[in-house]
Amino acid sequence: MSSTDHAxxxxxxxxxxxxxVLSKVWxxxxxxxxxxxxxxxxxxxxxxxxxxxxxxxxxxxxxLDPVRTVETMNEAGEMIQYTTGxxxxxxxxxxxxxxxxxxxxxxxTLHGAIMVFMFIIPSIPASLGNFFLPIMLGAKDxxxxxxxxxxxYIYVIGCLFGVFSILLGGVDTxxxxxxxxxxxxxxxxxxxVLMILAAFILGFSSILTGMNFVVTVHKLRAPGMxxxxxxxxxxxxxxxxxxxxxxxxxxxxxxxxxxFERVMHIGIFDPSMGGDPVLYQHFFWFYSHPVVYxxxxxxxxxxxxxxxxxxxxxxxxxxxxxxxxxxxxxVSFLVWGHHIFTAMGELAAVLFSGLTFLVAIPTxxxxxxxxxxxxxxxxxxxxxxxxxxxxxxxxxxxxxTGLPLATLATDLHLHDTYYVVAHFHYTMxxxxxxxxxxxxxxxxxxxxxxxxxxxxxxxxxxLVFIGFNLTFFTQFFLGTQGMPRRYANYVDEFQTLHMISTxxxxxxxxxxxxxxxxxxxxxxxxDKAPPNPWGGLTLEWETESPPIEHNxxxxxxxxxxxxxxxxxxxxxxxxxxxxLPENPSSH
Amino acid sequence: xxxxxxxxxxxxFFQKMIFGDHGASEAAAWSDGLFMMITWFSAFxxxxxxxxxxxxxxxxxxxxxxxxxxxxxxxxxxxxxxxxIPSASMLVMFVLGVRGYAMKMVAPDAAMELKVDAWKxxxxxxxxxxxxxxxxxxxxxxxxxxxxxxGSTDPWMETKGLEYPVFYVPEDTAVSLRMNSQDVxxxxxxxxxxxxxxxxxxRYTGYAFHTPKLRDSDSVLDTSSMMQIPGRDMWIFCAEYxxxxxxxxxxxxxxxxxxxxxxxxxxxxQDKDPVVLGESLYKTMCKICHSVDGxxxxxxxxxxxxxxxxxxxxxxxxxxxxxRDDNYYRESILDPNAKVVSGFVPSMPAFQGQLSEDEIHxxxxxxxxxxxxxxxxxxxxxxxxxxxxxxxxxx
Numbered sequence: 001m002s003s004t005d006h007a008x009x010x011x012x013x014x015x016x017x018x019x020x021v022l023s024k025v026w027x028x029x030x031x032x033x034x035x036x037x038x039x040x041x042x043x044x045x046x047x048x049x050x051x052x053x054x055x056x057x058x059x060x061x062x063x064l065d066p067v068r069t070v071e072t073m074n075e076a077g078e079m080i081q082y083t084t085g086x087x088x089x090x091x092x093x094x095x096x097x098x099x100x101x102x103x104x105x106x107x108x109t110l111h112g113a114i115m116v117f118m119f120i121i122p123s124i125p126a127s128l129g130n131f132f133l134p135i136m137l138g139a140k141d142x143x144x145x146x147x148x149x150x151x152x153y154i155y156v157i158g159c160l161f162g163v164f165s166i167l168l169g170g171v172d173t174x175x176x177x178x179x180x181x182x183x184x185x186x187x188x189x190x191x192x193v194l195m196i197l198a199a200f201i202l203g204f205s206s207i208l209t210g211m212n213f214v215v216t217v218h219k220l221r222a223p224g225m226x227x228x229x230x231x232x233x234x235x236x237x238x239x240x241x242x243x244x245x246x247x248x249x250x251x252x253x254x255x256x257x258x259x260f261e262r263v264m265h266i267g268i269f270d271p272s273m274g275g276d277p278v279l280y281q282h283f284f285w286f287y288s289h290p291v292v293y294x295x296x297x298x299x300x301x302x303x304x305x306x307x308x309x310x311x312x313x314x315x316x317x318x319x320x321x322x323x324x325x326x327x328x329x330x331v332s333f334l335v336w337g338h339h340i341f342t343a344m345g346e347l348a349a350v351l352f353s354g355l356t357f358l359v360a361i362p363t364x365x366x367x368x369x370x371x372x373x374x375x376x377x378x379x380x381x382x383x384x385x386x387x388x389x390x391x392x393x394x395x396x397x398x399x400x401t402g403l404p405l406a407t408l409a410t411d412l413h414l415h416d417t418y419y420v421v422a423h424f425h426y427t428m429x430x431x432x433x434x435x436x437x438x439x440x441x442x443x444x445x446x447x448x449x450x451x452x453x454x455x456x457x458x459x460x461x462x463l464v465f466i467g468f469n470l471t472f473f474t475q476f477f478l479g480t481q482g483m484p485r486r487y488a489n490y491v492d493e494f495q496t497l498h499m500i501s502t503x504x505x506x507x508x509x510x511x512x513x514x515x516x517x518x519x520x521x522x523x524x525x526x527d528k529a530p531p532n533p534w535g536g537l538t539l540e541w542e543t544e545s546p547p548i549e550h551n552x553x554x555x556x557x558x559x560x561x562x563x564x565x566x567x568x569x570x571x572x573x574x575x576x577x578x579x580l581p582e583n584p585s586s587h
Numbered sequence: 588x589x590x591x592x593x594x595x596x597x598x599x600f601f602q603k604m605i606f607g608d609h610g611a612s613e614a615a616a617w618s619d620g621l622f623m624m625i626t627w628f629s630a631f632x633x634x635x636x637x638x639x640x641x642x643x644x645x646x647x648x649x650x651x652x653x654x655x656x657x658x659x660x661x662x663x664x665x666x667x668x669x670x671x672i673p674s675a676s677m678l679v680m681f682v683l684g685v686r687g688y689a690m691k692m693v694a695p696d697a698a699m700e701l702k703v704d705a706w707k708x709x710x711x712x713x714x715x716x717x718x719x720x721x722x723x724x725x726x727x728x729x730x731x732x733x734x735x736x737x738g739s740t741d742p743w744m745e746t747k748g749l750e751y752p753v754f755y756v757p758e759d760t761a762v763s764l765r766m767n768s769q770d771v772x773x774x775x776x777x778x779x780x781x782x783x784x785x786x787x788x789x790r791y792t793g794y795a796f797h798t799p800k801l802r803d804s805d806s807v808l809d810t811s812s813m814m815q816i817p818g819r820d821m822w823i824f825c826a827e828y829x830x831x832x833x834x835x836x837x838x839x840x841x842x843x844x845x846x847x848x849x850x851x852x853x854x855x856x857q858d859k860d861p862v863v864l865g866e867s868l869y870k871t872m873c874k875i876c877h878s879v880d881g882x883x884x885x886x887x888x889x890x891x892x893x894x895x896x897x898x899x900x901x902x903x904x905x906x907x908x909x910x911r912d913d914n915y916y917r918e919s920i921l922d923p924n925a926k927v928v929s930g931f932v933p934s935m936p937a938f939q940g941q942l943s944e945d946e947i948h949x950x951x952x953x954x955x956x957x958x959x960x961x962x963x964x965x966x967x968x969x970x971x972x973x974x975x976x977x978x979x980x981x982x
């Protein structure tokens with residue numbers, strides 16, 4: 001590779017810093033380099049994923065068996081009474097809870113709040129987005145580098161508020177903070193207010209990052225890069241950024257009103273003071289439904305990259321995918337009502353049901369496009385590609401199982417059951433997390449300059465796939481058969497399915513541990529990564545692995561599309577190793 | 588429209604796997620049919636798409652030196668086709684969904700209206716004659732009886748089921764619900780009718796269902812007579828998260844012949860011994876938080892001993908202390924947060940306007956009967972017995 005030997009002469013990699021631990025730390029904490037900030041976000045969101053994952057495992061552990069009080073006679077002939085199945089009861093005193101049920105309620109709330117606000121919303125845009133958006137555009141940095149660092153600090157402060165609330169015992173409101181429960185529970189404690197403020201603060205990080213990305217995409221594209229020459233990952237992050245900027249202020253105001261309501265009892269949501277508790281749900285979902293697409297659109301962007309690069313095919317229907325991202329972003333603002341079909345009038349329910357089906361159409365089109373991309377490709381089976389295929393599998397299940405939820409008659413049965421839990425885990429985890437894992441493996445060599453063990457990564461991937469489906473596919477049946485969500489306890493006939501689900505969560509854990517091990521081994525002892533290990537055509541593959549501090553030695557000029565695999569030999573590749581077809585197709 | 592068959596024997600395999608049993612009403616069977624239709628539609632496209640994906644991955648797997656074959660990167664006709672097919676299919680689902688929704692929501696004119704009240708953490712149903720059901724049912728009761736009958740006495744083990752109220756409805760009748768919550772939002776879900784609706788504090792919500800005709804095999808244990816009677820039990824679950832005992836906020840809906848229903852509500856509508864009334868109110872409404880055997884719960888126990896119970900001083904959270912007398916209990920029922928006992932947090936909903944004078948009186952009489960300082964002890968042999976028991980356990 002020609003670039004490896006001049007890396008030390010022409011420019012240092014972005015993480016070569018001054019000697020000395022303290023000055024290194026200071027260099028990272030005060031950096032305005034989007035790559036360092038991306039890595040800092042990556043570390044932070046993965047830590048939050050770990051916390052959220054531990055609480056998910058605790059939830060599954062409690063649900064391994066139902067809680068029962070058993071009365072029996074001991075050897076001395078006395079009647080004794082004991083309780084079985086309260087597996088988290090040992091935490092009651094540590095968390096200062098009233099009983100084992102409250103422990104469970106706090107832990108599922110932590111799982112939801114951490115995973116949504118602190119992990120999945122910032123996950124892809126803030127880590128991979130920060131690192132790759134400017135490079136893929138051919139820019140030196142984002143439009144406002146200092147604002148970018150500020151977003152990271154705001155994110156960390158928000159997380160600290162959340163963690164502090166957890167250390168004080170945690171909250172039992174559910175991550176949705178529905179009123180009037182959230183305004184009345186633990187009335188003499190500040191924990192709930194702290195957790196709400198955490199979500200409020202995290203919102204500002206989200207807004208600032210979104211604004212930064214919108215401006216970067218508009219103003220900093222390399223010469224020659226028109227809107228339709230942008231990689232689809234950029235389109236995904238761009239649509240996301242627009243939603244973040246438009247929707248997050250609404251939840252900011254809502255959460256602030258919630259704090260006022262709790263602390264000053266002003267009576268906006270409290271029915272005993274003339275307020276309307278359902279109004280809160282409308283405010284909340286006006287933000288939180290679009291945010292569902294903040295979670296999934298960047299993942300869809302990653303999958304577009306994975307499938308195209310690793311099958312050496314031009315993405316099928318580039319414009320359809322790009323416009324469907326924007327279409328989803330627009331329609332996502334009109335469908336919040338489908339979260340509250342059981343709390344609204346008939347006319348509103350019918351309207352929201354119709355609008356909800358509308359958002360399914362662009363999503364379906366994307367899936368068709370991705371599968372058509374594979375047609376006549378040169379398909380490599382490696383970890384990033386495998387995650388791309390897993391995404392198609394799990395996300396399709398997630399999307400299709402959404403249809404009975406958009407259908408009013410069936411939603412009345414399925415709403416607030418494990419069916420919904422399974423559905424949104426198939427879209428959020430089966431969609432976003434699988435895409436995130438795929439993207440992480442795809443760009444890992446670029447970010448850290450090291451290859452990972454393909455065997456280790458594949459093992460982890462297969463375990464994650466099996467564990468994920470065992471954990472969540474069972475939950476569809478729990479839901480249709482009558483198991484409500486957020487239950488610490490259940491009737492006996494649900495036990496078999498709950499047990500399978502819990503065992504699945506352990507396999508899932510094992511899969512992620514294998515991934516963690518593979519990444520650590522890669523950082524310590526991985527082979528040096530070439531600049532373009534997969535033969536990608538987007539701009540990040542033109543620079544070194546890891547990139548130099550200012551990304552490129554010279555401002556790149558874009559002369560080909562991001563997916564012209566049949567016309568262009570990828571940068572840093574020998575034409576002998578990259579055969580081109582005789583008659584390239586016309587795009 | 589098809590009339591549902593209620594015999595599980597001829598139920599399609601996958602439908603049985605998904606729902607466990609048939610929906611109990613025509614609307615429920617109809618929405619199950621719609622669900623199965625959407626599921627088969629989804630399964631078809633899922634298998635088609637995944638089949639294509641796997642086939643492409645195998646056929647076009649990477650071979651060294653072989654480039655990807657050229658193929659168009661877009662095709663207007665196929666893109667129009669795969670936009671129109673999902674759009675048309677979803678239009679059908681939407682229309683059928685609205686139709687099924689109307690079947691579940693709109694009550695026939697002649698529907699019998701039940702009033703449903705909810706609070707943390709119990710349900711109460713008031714029948715048209717003003718009566719409310721005092722009966723309760725045990726979860727795991729049948730398995731317990733089976734265990735006893737099987738004679739497994741070594742070690743003698745009894746699963747003490749949780750006690751839930753039983754609400755009666757007559758068979759083959761249209762029923763509509765008018766629901767209201769006294770505190771946070773709950774959701775009244777009867778899985779076998781495939782319908783739920785949120786129960787909200789500041790307004791009425793509701794839905795309707797038509798109860799099924801009983802099958803010959805439908806029989807339930809009547810706990811008041813300890814006899815098997817014709818009837819069919821269904822779970823009622825709270826489906827909207829409402830706090831500590833959310834997962835225990837359940838009840839049983841019991842479909843019985845019209846005569847049984849009429850006899851039951853007539854009996855409950857009549858005057859009663861206040862202690863018996865109080866006890867039945869306790870079992871259906873208060874038991875989830877307050878014990879009568881001294882066990883700590885979400886609220887203070889009602890039995891005497893350890894400073895609890897009628898006639899004993901209560902240490903309050905604000906440092907004061909107050910005598911637990913008739914007026915203390917009355918206030919604590921109607922305005923529970925006025926005096927909060929030390930060690931507990933205010934979490935009980937106010938029952939102001941929810942209970943009749945007779946019911947409040949019944950509850951207080953019942954609470955008195957649990958104390959060894961029961962002022963009425965000399966008038967009733969049974970109460971004496973209880974008082975003696977409590978006194979005995981203290982000594």
